[in-house]
Amino acid sequence: VVAPRPADGVSVVSCRKSVIDQPFLSADELEPGMRVRGEVVSLEPYGAMIRLAPGVKALCPPHHVSDVPGRTSSAKVKEGAKLQFRVLHVDRTRNRVSVTHKKTLVKSDLSIVSCEKDAIVGKRCHGVVTGVEPYGVFVQLFGVARGLAGLQDLGLSEHQAPKEAYAVGQCVRCTVVRADSVGKLKLSLVDASEGVFGGRAGDVLRAVDVHDFETNEETAVDDDAIGYAAGTVFPAVTVRSIEPESRTVRVVLPDGSSGAITAAHVSDHPETGAALLGTLKTGDEIGPVVVLESGKPGKGRRAVLSRKQTLVSFASREALPETVADVAVGASYPGYVASVASGGVFVRFLGRLTGLCPPSGFQTCFSGVTVDASDRFALGQTVVARVTAVDATAVPPRVSLTLAGAGGSKREQKTKTAASYEVDADPDAFLVRAIFADAEALDVLAEKRAAESSANGETETETGYAVALTRESVQSHFAPGSRLGVVATAIKPYGVLAEAAEDDDAVCLLANAQTPATSSLRSQPSKKSKSKSKSETETETAIAVGDALDVVVLDVDRREGVVDVGARAGLLSGLRKDGEKDDKKNKKKKTS
Known part of the structure; x- marks a missing residue:
């Protein structure tokens, strides 16, 4: 029609x-x-x-x-x-x-607030700043919807003015706080759904504020209680609930007070963090965690926590700065992206200490290609920043950062020797460790779910929770770096499958890149036709079903029961079976 x-x-x-x-x-x-x-x-x-x-x-x-x-x-x-x-x-x-x-509005998956029926209290949406005043920020949503976010709803620091963080034309993520009329909405630009303030792509995005966490009668605590100081580390906290929409984890601290871990702070890595959020349930323990900002229990606020291993590790050594007095020019610290602006990336550490990395401080990280910061940096993302300058006389104090070569200058990296290298002071090392810590946490949770299902009479197939290898078995027989004897059971295009006598539930995988030379086999394979070329013969006869192999454990997937192993000569030459090294030392002593 x-x-x-x-x-x-x-x-x-x-x-x-x-x-x-x-x-x-x-x-x-x-x-x-x-x-x-x-x-x-x-x-x-x-x-x-x-x-x-x-x-x-x-x-x-x-x-x-x-x-x-x-x-x-x-x-x-x-x-x-x-x-x-x-x-x-x-x-x-x-x-x-x-x-x-505007890319942020075009790609936004948040709700559309355009009329009175859409203006539901608590709904989150994107909007555009149309005015910045000393008392607040005016925001245009879709349709005829308009609103004002007051000073208390902007997430600013104590001495920060609205014009320092917001500008006309800036995209912001906001939450409807009150809806008297569609043209006069009360908004908040503090968004706890991602662990960060809402924002725009290419412009200012902001981080989570402890003031956004309001308690109810059930979670209120004693007015005389004292909040934990920023930087306090807890080995574990107990999950009270997980908000279905924002994925914020509400937790109970050891003294019974309340805390919150936003989705972005469950892990240093988004993938494993999402997996943990999908597995956690009420009553589970999660940790270790560090207090980012101290809540004031008597005021109805919760402490904001982080499970990021980089932050936890540095806070444990009291090496994570909270004030400019803790910052040393030239030092590198782990932090998280608090906001992304056309003028650079804002990185936050403990409390409200925030530094700015201008575009020149991260462009060289991308092979000289000019990039939009909003395309490469996500809110809450873990970064390692090196301090280039500090202006303590400014109000608030200014900290200048660079994300390029945060571990030190190229000259420093070249002259750094193994003797002077401290792995416990290397933020990049903790980023790698965090992956394995998350994998172990997921395994522990899966074991717990499997035990719960078994107690309820459910099978592993029905629940989807199963752990093929126990922690004791891995520690005793399959510790990464240990030497192992296996027998090949199948030859696949991607490698060799083998079994270990130590645990019938373990499947050892020897990838093609990890296979040994023919001479390293304990029993030689069957002879092949002499008409074939040498290279072809070595490829086909290197390993056959039934061969016994000496391998080194590289990695273990406990839930799948897969043990990644290697048999390259370089790996084997540096390792001996348990006790072999000590026996040789003892023989030398007796001979002498």
Whole structure:
């Protein structure tokens, strides 16, 4: 139907394929938040004119052309360009449509708040800053929805002014706090869903604030209680609940007070962090954790915690800074991304101590290719930053950082010897260790779930929780780096499968890159045809089913029961079987 005419009882229709394939035929079919594709037909002082369909045009206002606040042009938005947009507002009485090309709004998966029925308290959405005043920030949402975020809802530090963190045209993530009318919403720009403040791609994104965690009667604690100081490390805390939408983990501290671990702070690595969130249940223990910001129990606030192993390890040695007095120029510290702006990446440590890494401080990390910080850095992401300068006289104090070569200058790295290297002071080492710590935590949780299922009469197949190898078996027989005797049971395209007499549940995998030379086999394979070339014969006869092999344990997947092993000469030459080294030493002593 192209044009209905109710008065005449007639509808004009079309059978043209080009018309049928159009997503819409008039502005009446558009709704705020709808993603559309259009062609830029002209660039005017008042914005870019976009043709969405034959006879349907829209205006992209100047401050919606680019993600960068204050910029009214973009190299991508040019005449003839076909781009993705999102509908901001539809004025059906005047047949006018406005759209946005801001990447954050176009790609946003948050709710669309455009009218009174959408303005539900607690709903999170994206918006654009339209005004910055000393008392707060004005934000435009979709449709006719507008709101104001007061000073207490901006997540600013004590001496920080709104204009220092927000600018007109900036995309922000906000939460509806009160909805008296759709045009006068009370908003909060503090978003605990990701462990960070909401924000925009390419502009300022901000980090989580302890003031956002309100307690209820059930979780309230004694007014006389004293909050834990930032940097306090707990070996473990108990999970009280996990918010289904934000994935924030509410926990109970050893003294019974409350804390919160946002989704971004469950792990240094997003993948293993997501796996942990999907496995944790009420009553589980999680740790170790460090207090990022101390809550004030009597005020109804919880302490904000982090399970990031890099932060925990440095805080345990009291090496993670909380104030500028703790910062040393030239030193490297682990931190997390608190915000991303066109002017750089803001990195936060303990408490409110935040430093800025300008674009020049991270561009060299990407092989000289100019990148948008918002495309490479995520909110809450673990980073290692090196301090380049500190201005303690400024209010608030300013800390300048670089993310390039955070472990020290190239000259320092070249001259660093093994004797002077301290692995416990290397943030990168803890990033690697965190992967294995998460894997072990997942194994422990899987064992716990399997035990619970068994007690309830459920099978492992029904629950999906199973651990093939116990921790005791791994520690006794399959510790990484230990030498092992196995027997090949199958030859696969990707390597050799073998079994170990120590545990029938273990499947040893010898990948093709880890296979030994023929001479290292304990029993030689069967002879092959002499007509084949030497290389071909070595490939086919290197290992056969039934061969006994000496291997070294490289890694263990307890849940799958897979033991990755290696048999390269370089690995074997540096290891002997348990006790062999000591026996040789004893023989030498007796001989002498």
